[in-house]
Amino acid sequence: MRIWAVANQKGGVGKTTTVVTLGGLLAEQGHRVLLVDLDPHGSLTSWFGLDPDRLAHSVFDLFQHQGKVPEGLPAQLVTDTGCEGLSLLPASTALATLERKMVGVEGMGLIISRALAQLWDDFDYVLLDNTPSLGVLMVNALAAAQHLIVPVQTEFLALKGLERMLHTLEMIVRSQKNQLAYTIVPTLYDKRTQASVGSLNQLRKMYPNDLWRFMIPVDTRFRDASQMGRVPSQLDPDTQGVRAYRRLLQDLTEGTVSWADN
Template sequence: MSKVIALANQKGGTGKTTTTVNLGIGLAMRGKKVLLVDADAQGNLTDSLGFHEPDNLPVSLATVLTKSMLEEPYESDEGILRHAEGVDLMPGNIELSAIEVSLVNTMSRETVLRSYINTVKDRYDYVLIDCMPSLGMMTINALAAADSVIIPVQAHYLPAKGMTQLLQTIAK
């Protein structure tokens, strides 16, 4: 049974991507099959893993989510990149910004990412979703797809206040 974990915080610079990379590679080093999902239009997770031009990749998370929304067929491993340190990556890029807008008018818009993850998660022990620093539709999708959430946060007043807001959103 696969565990799906979203790494989320609406504040940027809290360590979501760094935690995703290190946790993913650490799990892979322990023999676990891990898929990292870059659900951030900035593509920082993709870039961090050495794919330095995420906007030029032929297939990304945006590609498969678009096909899913349009009910077009796609291969379950379409676009997944293999990394030398033992993790697989579904890359993200700027095209996810357009997905944010498209999701607003999509039926079952909160579960589009979950539908995609359900097609691949049986091959993995862990699916880690690196979220964008917002509470937009992609982050809502990641939360709806996840079994649990890791919220990287600094021990300061404003980040803690933001974490409280995120916890309220997760509860909803």
């Protein structure tokens, strides 16, 4: 099992789109893929037609057992997405109460790791979609992940969010004494605007060794796919956004992601 977390402490940068698109492409290759929604807003859950406000059972259930994960519970929570090879562990809005309820409970940062350990033989890839705020959910994701993908919108305000995210990563890695490789992925790129072009150049100067060598363009077909509850590559396999994510997936699996290497 390979576990990738997709995170940024700024919203609206393409985290959920990245999770769904990469997950769909992996499933098309014949892999068994699990998407995990760790955001109380439940955008990933909503993408597949589920209502985070009405779910009786969700990833929230994993956090209700004093730091332990009962045997068999993770498998019971896994839901079908309607896309062959692609499963979902959905979120409910109750996740927003975790910080208040879990104060002082030991082991809460390893719940997702323990849950995925039970599913280890059931899936080839797991993609974790994260809340944009630092807390127990993001700590869980970073503790479980083998690689971190950081989508960054190519506009100047998003660069500050990237700085915060990398600072958070540094703190968590230091506390866990475990290095976590990461890839910064420029998203929502529009070559017609100076803001996008300038931001991309700034990213290349600041993070040459960790920046993906290409970028994800603005593509309205992603919005269409989310409205229809479809994986983008199912809706239109040749759209420019899907082609970009296909290239990203190839680089991630082959380990050739750095802009500085090209």
